[in-house]
Amino acid sequence: MTLVKICGIQEVKHAQIAAQGGADAIGFVFAPSKRQISVNKAAEIAKQLPSTVNKIGVFVNASKQELETTAHAVGLDFVQLHGDETPEFCEQLDLPYIKSFRIQSEEDLQALNQYDSATYFLLDSASGPYRGGNGTQFDWSILDNNDFNHEKFILAGGLNPDNVQQAIKQTQPMMVDVSSGVETDGQKDETKINQFINLVKERSTCHTHNQI
Template identity: 55%
Template sequence: MKVKICGITDVFTALQAVECGADALGFVFAESKRKISPAAAREIIDQLPEYVEKIGVFVNERKEMIDEIIAEANLTMIQFHGDETPEFCESFSVPVVKALSINDGEDFEQLADYSNQWFLLDSPSGKYRGGNGTSFNWELLSGRQFTDKKIILAGGLAIDNVEQAIAIACPDMVDVSSGVETDGKKDVAKIKAFIEKAKKNNH
């Protein structure tokens, strides 16, 4: 099971997360308490191993700005949490993850509209798009096959429920942000415990 730790803002946490087994790190360039500047993200990314995906998170940002940040921060993937169209998602040089809010089974029909391979399935929007720490009904994913699509499960994941979430939803990757924080800050002990649980039943 691949694990993405989102909302990384400092080198120490990034390196610790990678040491614990994180496969991807997320850097938020949208309005969020975890927002980071492209220059600060680049400082962190320059110290990361090549195999780790460096994913920039955006909400309804202009293409020119996204392209600039991809170059400046040296991102390997980008993740969209806004109202980005399929055409917009196809216009970038790096792989795109499209985040979709899941309320019911009909929401999965949106996947067919997009040609990108990766989708992040999240709980319905709260104050910020994503990063609200609430989960949706994972049973909606149970037994569902997505041909040629890769699923990242997000929203409300934490140490105590990630094994259950993986067992029910069978995603390709799990994504956590607030679930590995203490008082709004990333907690390395929680990151380690989360990754251990997520990868426990790896085959």
């Protein structure tokens, strides 16, 4: 079954809606973003969530100390790295990590081979002002003829209730990651969160994946 991550959580109520709706993970953005959250606020929200929901922190070029301190304070299960973190830097981490890649062409996929120690890798669009969370979609056909481990593959970028079933059918990710696609006027929308989760679970009942 394809898993669901609801990212850019800033309020307890939205985290609880996601968890109750069946989300497998929620994301806290610690990097500069309109969805940036403080460590204290993220820790407060994380305490309200069941242990079955993974807590993932999103960072851009954070130091090893910042990653480890924040992970400990919040209780993160994974750190998600959206910056220029080198393979050498990532291998020094004492934390499970997700490495994000901005995809514009097939050549961009070659970088995946350098991050063997990543627990998962996230493929996102390269368009927009931020390293992630821009709500833009990349050309999924780039993935068609490329052989990579789909059990480690998280799809992000411009996903929403209208296109997520097609995205899963075409790219076969282990997890789909959504933020702006479940928002209305820049705020998480309970109806859209539940609709998105339900569509993913409905589409993926015929597929099985390892749990994150």
